[in-house]
Amino acid sequence: MLQPLMYEPVVRATLLEDLGRAGDLTTDAIVPADAMATAHLVARQDGRVAGLEVALCAFRLLDPDVAIAIDHVDGADVPAGGRIATVHGRARALLTAERTALNLMGRLSGVATATRGLVRAVEGTAARIVCTRKTTPGLRTLEKAAVRLGGGANHRFGLDDAVLVKDNHVAIAGGIRPAVERVRAATGHMVKVEVEVDTLDQLKEVLELPVDAVLLDNMGPDDLRAAVALVDGRLLTEASGGVTLASVRAIAESGVDMISAGWITHSAPTLDIGLDM
CATH class of the missing domain: 3.90.1170.20 (Quinolinate phosphoribosyl transferase, N-terminal domain)
Structure with a gap:
């Protein structure tokens, strides 16, 4: 509240x-x-x-x-x-x-x-709808509260409350492993770490590292199902990219834990x- x-x-x-x-x-x-x-x-x-x-x-x-x-x-x-x-x-x-x-x-x-629409579309699955940092400048706290009122949940509020290793971080670090190692060396034990992957091969690499969640970026339902099977409950799985009212049900039925949609805040x-x- x-x-x-x-x-x-x-x-x-x-x-x-x-x-x-x-x-x-x-x-x-x-x-x-x-x-x-x-x-x-x-x-x-x-x-x-x-x-x-x-x-x-x-x-x-x-x-x-x-x-x-x-x-x-x-x-x-x-x-x-x-x-x-x-x-x-x-x-x-x-x-x-x-x-x-x-x-x-x-x-x-x-x-x-907008959030309510996505939440209703995935009813009966285990997936939760979450927002992103794609919010109106100055209104993030209010828009994230609105997502909760719509039945969704919040992703990280800012850069300071959780780690999300994205493709550009990996490119600069020289790989997923060195990026995660640097994060773990620099942050406290209370900080959750999530890594973004584009392929199943990258996911296999992430599964060997000390992370808490994996963001499955722009994967279709078949790849998402394969990713969920590979993870086998060891990490939280988040699907992101291409999420619409038409596609969200198929994404949810892949078995992912969370589905993030930037448009519910930046384009609602x-x-x-x-x-x-």
Whole structure:
């Protein structure tokens, strides 16, 4: 669960970006300072709610006395036309916060909804859907929380919480073995190590090394099944590359433990959410 301290700086920065140097010229000119209003956050399409508390923070920052009633909490599925929440407070605050609230919640709900689609597609298999570091700059914590709300799980959060030896590392190190040896010599015993491989021959080399997981990059279902058989439960297996709603079921049925998809954060369609006064 995200605490306000984790998302309030993002909301503040987004509001300040919108307010610029002179504030909300349109609203301040049209709406009396003492006017009150009620607004409904409404989903224009079916989806999974995420970022509601982030959106509500925008209203609270501009009107600490705003009254809020929630119909669909984060992690809930909302139908098209469904009301997510109602806010009542100073009309100027509601209108000024509107775009910040909708931008953030629409983005995060889109991530959760995209994740939900992949999770549903692999139901009945042992595979888990995980995200990557392909996130919007400045929004990683929020987008990874949205993935969890969509039923997925998180890969590493950054470069500092786990090791992932990729092809470029191997090229510079001169091979998989020297790359892993250098990692093991430089990191503590609590750090997990994963190695990316493109072929079954590379996988056989990895199986002789002290690693925790293997990333099977851009392998088809047949090669994935062969890889899972080779690993035989000794390592966690992660499939990555070419993951779509159409392909994810076949990938999952290969027996891999995890399926990572970058597009659920970097290219997920924004969920259409509106503010009706």
